Amino acid sequence: MPHSTVCLSFDFDALSVWFGYPHTTPSMLSRGEYGARVGVPRVLDLLREYDLPATFFIPGHTIESFPAEVEAILAAGHEVAHHSYAHVDPSQQSPAEERADLERGLAALARLGVTPAGFRSPSADMSAVTLTLLEEYGFTYDSSLMADDFRPYRPRIGDQVSQQSPLARGRDAALWEIPLCFEFDDWVHFQFNFNPYRNGTSAPSKVLEIWTADLAWMDERVDGGVLTVAMHPQVIGRAHRIAMLATFIQRALALPGLRFACLSDIARELAAG
Numbered sequence: 025m026p027h028s029t030v031c032l033s034f035d036f037d038a039l040s041v042w043f044g045y046p047h048t049t050p051s052m053l054s055r056g057e058y059g060a061r062v063g064v065p066r067v068l069d070l071l072r073e074y075d076l077p078a079t080f081f082i083p084g085h086t087i088e089s090f091p092a093e094v095e096a097i098l099a100a101g102h103e104v105a106h107h108s109y110a111h112v113d114p115s116q117q118s119p120a121e122e123r124a125d126l127e128r129g130l131a132a133l134a135r136l137g138v139t140p141a142g143f144r145s146p147s148a149d150m151s152a153v154t155l156t157l158l159e160e161y162g163f164t165y166d167s168s169l170m171a172d173d174f175r176p177y178r179p180r181i182g183d184q185v186s187q188q189s190p191l192a193r194g195r196d197a198a199l200w201e202i203p204l205c206f207e208f209d210d211w212v213h214f215q216f217n218f219n220p221y222r223n224g225t226s227a228p229s230k231v232l233e234i235w236t237a238d239l240a241w242m243d244e245r246v247d248g249g250v251l252t253v254a255m256h257p258q259v260i261g262r263a264h265r266i267a268m269l270a271t272f273i274q275r276a277l278a279l280p281g282l283r284f285a286c287l288s289d290i291a292r293e294l295a296a297g
């Protein structure tokens with residue numbers, strides 16, 4: 025594996041993410057539509073400008089609501105991966121509901137000819153059965169968990185732990201975890217909301233400082249490190265933020281031996297040993 029890798033990922037949630045709030049309004053949905061109307065074209069333009077690959081995690085709900093934008097992502101050669109059907113937090117679903125949602129998302133992807141290698145959970149959380157389901161449906165990687173930063177790992181299935189009982193480790197999953205963290209999620213930094221209140225109005229300079237500091241640390245100290253950035257077209261698409269992403273890309277490209285890759289490339293290389 026090269027010395028350092030950056031994986032740019034985009035969760036194209038569009039409208040679906042806003043139905044996860046207690047009270048969904050036309051204004052909230054318009055913020056989701058911005059991701060399709062403005063965010064995706066702007067992201068695709070930037071990726072084309074620097075000739076970079078990326079991974080788009082797309083809910084089935086978005087595929088069926090904004091098919092032209094999804095076709096444009098595929099036509100540009102980017103990876104498309106699974107992000108649920110309806111963007112419901114799996115920890116809030118029964119096992120049967122979670123399976124049905126996963127299958128509906130797979131069906132939407134299949135109609136585009138996509139068999140996804142990877143999955144990212146909506147809300148970056150899981151139920152007790154999520155990893156088992158992903159194994160059953162043949163996913164080779166997940167990108168939702170946070171037990172490491174620059175090194176993909178095997179997530180465990182069947183851990184037993186409580187406040188009163190220390191960790192009893194389960195078995196390693198068959199798939200790889202390409203980990204996330206909230207510091208590398210644009211939504212956390214930037215997405216304002218009234219109710220529930222999120223400040224979300226970071227200056228891009230603050231986020232660029234955090235992202236480039238981790239990038240430099242990884243590049244200096246972690247051989248073969250993988251840094252995954254999780255973004256949303258409806259968030260990163262705003263002009264001051266897409267300009268920040270361009271600056272981050274330029275800083276990364278200035279590091280000798282660094283490459284950009286899709287998450288499925290990382291999973292494939294790990295599986296090959």
Ligand SMILES: [Zn+2]
Pocket residue numbers: 035037041107111145146147
């Ligand atoms: Zn999402």
